[in-house]
Structure formats: C-alpha cells, structure tokens
Amino acid sequence: MRDLVCDMASSLTVRDVKITRKGKVLLDVAHLSLDGPGPTLILGPNGAGKSLLLRCLHGLIAPDRGRIEQDGVPLSGAHKSRQAMVFQQPVLLRRSVAANLDFVLKRQGLSWGQRKARIEDLLTEGGLDGKGRQSARSLSGGEAQRLAILRALALEPETLFLDEPTSALDPSATQMIERMIQRASRRGVRIVMVTHDIGQARRLAADVVMMQGGHVVELGVARQVLDAPQSDAARRYLAGGLVT
Amino acid sequence: MQGFASEFNSALGLILTGDSELWAIVLLSLKVSVFAVLISALIGMPVGAALAVARFPGRRMLIVLMNALMGFPPVVVGLLVYLMLSRSGPLGVLELLYTPTAMIIAQVVLVTPIVAALTRQVIEMLAEEYSEQLRSLGVSRLASVPVLLWDARLALVTALLAGFGRAIAEVGAVIIVGGNINHVTRVMTTTIALETSKGNLALALALGAILIGIAVAVNAMVSTVSLRAEREGLRHA
Numbered sequence: 001m002r003d004l005v006c007d008m009a010s011s012l013t014v015r016d017v018k019i020t021r022k023g024k025v026l027l028d029v030a031h032l033s034l035d036g037p038g039p040t041l042i043l044g045p046n047g048a049g050k051s052l053l054l055r056c057l058h059g060l061i062a063p064d065r066g067r068i069e070q071d072g073v074p075l076s077g078a079h080k081s082r083q084a085m086v087f088q089q090p091v092l093l094r095r096s097v098a099a100n101l102d103f104v105l106k107r108q109g110l111s112w113g114q115r116k117a118r119i120e121d122l123l124t125e126g127g128l129d130g131k132g133r134q135s136a137r138s139l140s141g142g143e144a145q146r147l148a149i150l151r152a153l154a155l156e157p158e159t160l161f162l163d164e165p166t167s168a169l170d171p172s173a174t175q176m177i178e179r180m181i182q183r184a185s186r187r188g189v190r191i192v193m194v195t196h197d198i199g200q201a202r203r204l205a206a207d208v209v210m211m212q213g214g215h216v217v218e219l220g221v222a223r224q225v226l227d228a229p230q231s232d233a234a235r236r237y238l239a240g241g242l243v244t
Numbered sequence: 245m246q247g248f249a250s251e252f253n254s255a256l257g258l259i260l261t262g263d264s265e266l267w268a269i270v271l272l273s274l275k276v277s278v279f280a281v282l283i284s285a286l287i288g289m290p291v292g293a294a295l296a297v298a299r300f301p302g303r304r305m306l307i308v309l310m311n312a313l314m315g316f317p318p319v320v321v322g323l324l325v326y327l328m329l330s331r332s333g334p335l336g337v338l339e340l341l342y343t344p345t346a347m348i349i350a351q352v353v354l355v356t357p358i359v360a361a362l363t364r365q366v367i368e369m370l371a372e373e374y375s376e377q378l379r380s381l382g383v384s385r386l387a388s389v390p391v392l393l394w395d396a397r398l399a400l401v402t403a404l405l406a407g408f409g410r411a412i413a414e415v416g417a418v419i420i421v422g423g424n425i426n427h428v429t430r431v432m433t434t435t436i437a438l439e440t441s442k443g444n445l446a447l448a449l450a451l452g453a454i455l456i457g458i459a460v461a462v463n464a465m466v467s468t469v470s471l472r473a474e475r476e477g478l479r480h481a
C-alpha cells in the first residue's frame with residue numbers, strides 16, 4: 001500500500017485509527033495520507049467505514065485509538081476551521097436561502113456589504129440566482145444540496161468533505177453538483193468525497209481509496225485503481241459484484 | 245328557561261354596548277396573562293434550550309421535575325406564592341399581595357414549566373438534526389442555543405400560546421394572591437366565580453363568552469402556527 005503522492009503543501013494523515021462499537025470493528029486504518037492535488041474519492045459498500053472515516057478526518061468523531069494529523073501535527077480547532085463538510089442529507093437552517101449563506105459569512109466577520117456581494121456571487125455559482133429570499137426548506141433535493149455545498153464553500157475551506165452528496169439525486173442534478181465540485185477543486189480546494197457511484201469516481205477522482213469492513217483495501221491514482229485493481233475486494237466491487 | 249334566556253340577552257348587551265366594567269376586567273386579565281407569558285418566555289425558553297443542549301449530571305432528574313411542575317395544582321401554587329408575599333413571608337416587604345403583580349408572579353410560576361418543557365422538546369429534536377452540521381460549521385454547543393431558538397421560532401410560538409391559554413383560564417392561584425378586589429385584581433375567571441355565586445349571571449355569562457372566544461382564538465392560532473411549523477419540518481411532539 002502506498003501513500004498518495006502529491007505536490008500540495010498541506011497533508012491530511014490518518015495514523016493507526018481504530019473505532020470499535022459493541023466489539024465490532026467499524027474502522028481500522030493503520031496509515032492513510034490524503035495529500036493529492038485533485039479530488040480523492042472514497043469508494044466501498046455500505047458499512048465499509050467510508051462516512052466514519054470522513055467524520056474522523058473532519059474531527060466530528062474522535063477515534064478510540066490513533067489520530068488524524070494535518071501537516072504532521074494532530075488535527076486542531078484551527079485546522080478544523082479550515083475544513084467544511086457536506087452531508088448526504090443536506091441540513092439547512094429553517095431560514096431563507098440567502099440567510100443560510102449569511103449565517104456562515106457573518107461568523108467570518110464580514111460587513112453587511114461584503115456579505116451581500118458574496119451571497120450574490122455564491123448564488124450565481126450554485127445556479128440559485130433569484131432564489132435568495134425563498135425558504136431553504138422549499139428547495140428541491142438538488143437545489144438544497146447545492147445550497148449546502150455553497151454554504152460549505154462560503155467558509156473558504158482548504159478541504160471540503162462530501163458524504164455521498166448526490167446519492168438521492170437524478171443525473172441532471174448530479175451533473176450540476178459535480179461541476180461545482182470540479183470548479184472548487186480547480187480553485188485549490190482539496191476535495192475528499194464518499195461515493196457509491198463508480199461512474200462518478202471515474203468522472204471526478206484524481207485518487208481513489210477503496211474500503212471494505214472498516215479497512216482501506218486499496219488506494220492510488222484513480223485510473224490505476226479503477227482500471228486495474230489489485231485486491232479481490234476492489235475487483236469484485238468494481239465488477240459490480242455483491243461485496244459486503 | 246325564560247330567565248336564562250333573558251340573562252343571556254343581558255350578557256350579549258353587556259358585550260355589544262361596551263360595558264366599561266366588563267371590558268376593564270377583560271383588559272386586566274389580558275394584561276396580567278400577557279405579562280406572565282412574556283416573563284415565562286424569558287425564563288422558560290433559555291432554561292428549556294439549555295436542558296436540551298447541555299449534558300450534565302442530574303439533567304434527567306431536572307427534566308422529570310420540570311415535567312412534573314407542568315401539572316402542579318394551581319391552588320397550591322397560589323398558596324405558595326401567598327406565603328412568599330404575605331407580610332410574614334420572605335418577600336412581604338415588597339407589599340405585592342393582592343396586586344396584579346402578585347397575580348403575574350403566580351401565573352409565571354404556573355406557565356414557566358410549560359414553556360420550558362415544550363421548549364426542551366422542540367429544541368432537543370432540532371438539536372439532534374442540526375448537531376453535526378453546526379459542529380462542522382464551528383458552532384459550539386453554547387453558541388448553538390440562539391441558532392436553535394431562532395430556527396424553532398414557529399414551534400416555540402405554539403408553546404407560548406399554550407402557556408397563555410393556561411394563564412388566562414387560571415382561577416385558583418390568582419384568586420388566592422389577587423384577592424379578587426373590585427377594579428384592582430378582578431380578572432375574568434375570578435369574576436365569573438364570584439358573580440355566579442352572587443346570582444349575577446349576565447356578567448358571568450358575558451365574561452364566559454369572551455373567555456371562550458379567547459380560547460378559540462388562541463387554539464386557532466396554535467393550529468395555524470403548528471401547520472406552518474409542520475410545513476417547515478418542525479413541530480413539537
């Protein structure tokens with residue numbers, strides 16, 4: 001197993017992380033370094049530990065053992081403030097679309113004028129022009145997820161974690177979100193995303209991490225892992241076999 | 245039957261002609277209960293929200309106690325507030341007994357547990373939904389309280405209306421601490437009790453009709469706000 005090679009200054013490393021619940025190992029990763037410049041997609045069947053790994057990387061869950069490091073030091077509050085996460089089910093505040101964005105911009109200490117301009121830019125970026133005053137809860141599934149991504153991007157994160165953001169969306173809504181993710185990646189935001197969709201991994205990933213049963217079973221450059229997987233589990237998963 | 249009909253007609257007359265005594269009583273009732281609910285909101289909402297969000301030893305016991313206080317007998321509350329405010333009581337020096345302020349205090353004691361308990365329910369449910377997202381956005385547990393209170397505003401309005409319904413219909417506690425003094429502490433419920441015992445059914449009926457009207461209006465508002473809250477994806481259990 002090798003580390004993902006990169007030329008990016010900042011690196012996110014998992015060291016000897018283990019999470020056990022009721023005697024069952026949910027996550028057991030000895031070493032994993034995410035430092036590639038392009039999007040890293042985490043693939044694997046349900047219960048593989050993908051979402052758990054994402055939450056550990058973002059500091060939402062503390063592992064029973066081991067630690068997450070950024071640039072060689074344990075993940076701190078300062079590091080977390082430069083990260084953002086988008087969940088499978090978008091959690092939107094019961095406010096207008098613009099107020100959802102304003103919530104995070106206000107926390108960054110921007111003036112009203114700066115916030116207003118930034119909200120307009122973000123709404124355009126997410127194809128939500130003219131929907132600023134609409135209740136966020138009345139958006140369609142695709143629009144809601146785009147707003148959740150915009151809100152995360154409003155934090156100007158170094159790293160954006162996405163937990164199956166398109167799992168409940170149709171191809172057209174998925175395409176819009178994939179374009180947003182690609183644009184963010186091109187702007188230098190490190191993307192770490194969980195998906196079940198092998199086609200999506202082919203479209204977006206620079207690097208791929210394959211997981212099964214809480215373990216990383218394969219990782220590397222996307223094309224290499226997706227076209228010539230080395231492990232049995234990865235081969236079966238990519239061939240569309242039932243991997244549990 | 246004829247006598248009852250004539251009392252009913254007289255009651256209607258009192259309402260429609262804008263009888264000053266009747267409307268002064270209604271106004272005082274509304275004033276006392278609105279103040280009581282506002283004070284209860286200031287105390288009950290932060291307490292309910294804190295209980296929903298904070299984790300500390302004894303929290304479960306406090307929640308049980310708060311729920312138990314919701315069903316506290318009003319006359320006992322009246323008696324306790326009376327003892328506190330009476331001349332020999334710890335707050336006797338304030339000379340509040342038999343004043344509208346004493347009635348507000350009694351209603352605050354009755355309504356605060358309702359507002360706090362309903363707030364806790366609503367906020368706990370919302371906190372569960374928002375928890376990971378707010379942590380992800382760097383919002384601490386304490387800083388999440390105002391966010392949750394604001395986002396649960398519609399459901400919380402129904403909690404306040406429920407509190408107001410309890411306050412305006414209360415009789416036992418306010419009659420003990422208010423004394424039912426004419427033009428000073430006589431509110432709708434206590435006047436209905438007194439005038440019925442005196443056989444003055446017209447005034448009692450008129451106040452009863454207004455009280456029912458207020459109850460219906462409050463319930464209609466609760467339904468409307470609940471429906472909106474439900475559409476927004478939040479209502480208390």
